[in-house]
Amino acid sequence: MDFITITLKLLQGFLTTCEIFALTLVSALPLGLLIAFGSMSKFKPLKIFVRCIVWIIRGTPLMLQVIIIYYVPGLLFHLPLLPRFIAVLVAFSINYACYFSEIYRSGIEAIPKGQYEAGKVLGMTKTQIFFKIIILQVIKNIIPPMSNEIITLVKDTSLARVIMVAEILKYAEDFTAYGLIWPLFYTGIFYLLFVGILTLVFGWLEKKLSYYKV
Amino acid sequence: MSYLKIENFNKSFGNTQVLKGIDIDLNQGEVVSIIGSSGSGKTTLLRCINFLETPSDGKMTLDGQVLYDSKIEVKDNEKVLREKRLNFGLVFQSFNLFPQYNVLQNITIAPLLLLKDDVKNYKKQLKEQAKTDASLTRAEIKKKILEFKENGKKSINEEAVSLLKKIDLSEKINAYPCELSGGQCQRVAIARALALKPKILCFDEPTSALDPELTGEVLKVIRSLKEDNRTMIIVTHEMGFAKNVSDKIIFMADGVVEEQGTPKEVMENPKSEKLIHFLSNVSEKDGE
Ligand SMILES: Nc1ncnc2c1ncn2[C@@H]1O[C@H](COP(=O)(O)OP(=O)(O)OP(=O)(O)O)[C@@H](O)[C@H]1O
Ligand SMILES: [Mg+2]
Numbered sequence: 001m002d003f004i005t006i007t008l009k010l011l012q013g014f015l016t017t018c019e020i021f022a023l024t025l026v027s028a029l030p031l032g033l034l035i036a037f038g039s040m041s042k043f044k045p046l047k048i049f050v051r052c053i054v055w056i057i058r059g060t061p062l063m064l065q066v067i068i069i070y071y072v073p074g075l076l077f078h079l080p081l082l083p084r085f086i087a088v089l090v091a092f093s094i095n096y097a098c099y100f101s102e103i104y105r106s107g108i109e110a111i112p113k114g115q116y117e118a119g120k121v122l123g124m125t126k127t128q129i130f131f132k133i134i135i136l137q138v139i140k141n142i143i144p145p146m147s148n149e150i151i152t153l154v155k156d157t158s159l160a161r162v163i164m165v166a167e168i169l170k171y172a173e174d175f176t177a178y179g180l181i182w183p184l185f186y187t188g189i190f191y192l193l194f195v196g197i198l199t200l201v202f203g204w205l206e207k208k209l210s211y212y213k214v
Numbered sequence: 215m216s217y218l219k220i221e222n223f224n225k226s227f228g229n230t231q232v233l234k235g236i237d238i239d240l241n242q243g244e245v246v247s248i249i250g251s252s253g254s255g256k257t258t259l260l261r262c263i264n265f266l267e268t269p270s271d272g273k274m275t276l277d278g279q280v281l282y283d284s285k286i287e288v289k290d291n292e293k294v295l296r297e298k299r300l301n302f303g304l305v306f307q308s309f310n311l312f313p314q315y316n317v318l319q320n321i322t323i324a325p326l327l328l329l330k331d332d333v334k335n336y337k338k339q340l341k342e343q344a345k346t347d348a349s350l351t352r353a354e355i356k357k358k359i360l361e362f363k364e365n366g367k368k369s370i371n372e373e374a375v376s377l378l379k380k381i382d383l384s385e386k387i388n389a390y391p392c393e394l395s396g397g398q399c400q401r402v403a404i405a406r407a408l409a410l411k412p413k414i415l416c417f418d419e420p421t422s423a424l425d426p427e428l429t430g431e432v433l434k435v436i437r438s439l440k441e442d443n444r445t446m447i448i449v450t451h452e453m454g455f456a457k458n459v460s461d462k463i464i465f466m467a468d469g470v471v472e473e474q475g476t477p478k479e480v481m482e483n484p485k486s487e488k489l490i491h492f493l494s495n496v497s498e499k500d501g502e
Binding site: 120137140 | 264265299311313
């Protein structure tokens with residue numbers, strides 16, 4: 001097996017890695033905002049319920065959550081197993097949405113009350129206040145913690161193989177059966193490149209929003 | 215009859231009663247200053263007037279129109295509340311400019327949003343008209359709306375530019391709040407409030423967050439508003455300023471109007487024990 005063949009094979013696994021990453025992000029970003037609103041709700045029972053969920057999700061390993069989502073519906077309720085890839089996405093999305101929700105919450109709560117009040121006395125609606133005044137400030141606040149979390153997600157995708165979803169590490173591991181260890185180390189390059197690009201993107205975003213200070 | 219009439223304003227937070235029956239009368243073009251020690255309820259009163267808080271009891275009438283009456287149990291919807299708020303402007307102690315917008319945008323953002331509503335209404339009106347008037351074609355309507363929008367935007371911008379001239383910050387039109395001094399920020403905040411043409415402009419300690427050498431420029435702007443005959447309510451600790459800009463001074467203590475009258479009466483002939491004590495504690499100084 002030559003270098004090219006192995007690279008192509010690993011790329012195939014890397015595609016799955018990217019899919020898990022992108023799809024998780026697309027669903028967890030809006031879901032997280034929803035959870036954030038829930039955890040800030042004035043309706044106490046909802047707030048307590050949402051915060052409990054966040055506590056449970058953040059308090060247990062993601063690997064365990066993947067296993068539970070995949071096996072438990074079948075074990076307890078005799079439901080058919082979810083497709084492996086879908087199970088991974090569901091577990092990842094819920095997990096990351098909970099982490100994101102806390103980031104959103106701290107970002108939103110960091111906005112001074114005066115910003116809302118200034119909007120109110122200027123006759124703006126709640127929606128206008130949120131979208132015209134608050135949201136950009138929140139985005140600026142949350143870019144650093146968000147980029148941290150999103151970079152962690154890149155590496156967490158490797159947990160998918162606990163239920164045999166073949167991402168890049170799984171592919172690399174399979175080569176060890178042929179006595180090839182180096183592909184395992186080679187995967188590090190893929191991760192590094194990916195994270196490198198993300199770092200550049202976040203750096204650019206941060207710079208874009210640095211035209212003002214609070 | 216007075217322009218603004220506040221009757222028996224009460225406000226409690228939980229078990230603590232902060233306002234205990236405040237009555238205020240204000241004529242058009244008058245400036246009233248509210249003084250009083252910390253915690254006496256001055257901010258709370260302004261917040262009630264601006265509908266940021268709901269009084270637990272009381273009535274407020276502006277220009278013959280009842281804006282608030284605790285006896286009438288209707289909860290205003292957001293739209294009505296917004297319209298009522300727009301009767302007043304409020305300048306905060308901490309400016310509360312929007313950091314991501316430049317000076318011009320800070321001043322125009324609210325009027326531009328209101329223009330959107332006006333455009334919507336105008337559109338509705340034209341569509342209604344088109345039902346009976348065949349000459350009003352679709353293209354015609356589109357053109358009219360566009361024109362309406364452009365004219366609106368233009369006059370909002372012109373107004374902002376002339377306000378900037380008034381507060382003497384024309385050269386900072388494209389600056390962001392983080393690039394301005396506190397005094398400049400506060401002047402922009404005043405212009406932002408004025409852009410909505412409020413009937414009454416309220417100030418909550420507009421110079422308290424400023425370095426002493428910056429208070430003068432802000433007080434100067436407020437004084438120039440007095441010359442334009444604006445009706446204003448000013449909460450301030452600047453006694454000298456209050457004395458020479460106000461038509462009336464209200465001294466608040468523990469949630470009640472302890473004493474009120476002309477600056478001369480209040481400052482030079484204080485009657486109540488509390489006011490005498492308060493005045494002897496604040497060193498008289500003007501910000502200029
Ligand atoms: N949202 C609130 N909840 C509970 N108590 C409040 C609230 N807002 C104000 N108070 C209380 O009401 C009292 C009056 O506050 P207020 O801010 O109106 O005083 P003030 O006259 O503006 O004082 P200062 O000169 O320090 O600004 C204070 O004792 C304060 O603790
Ligand atoms: Mg106050």
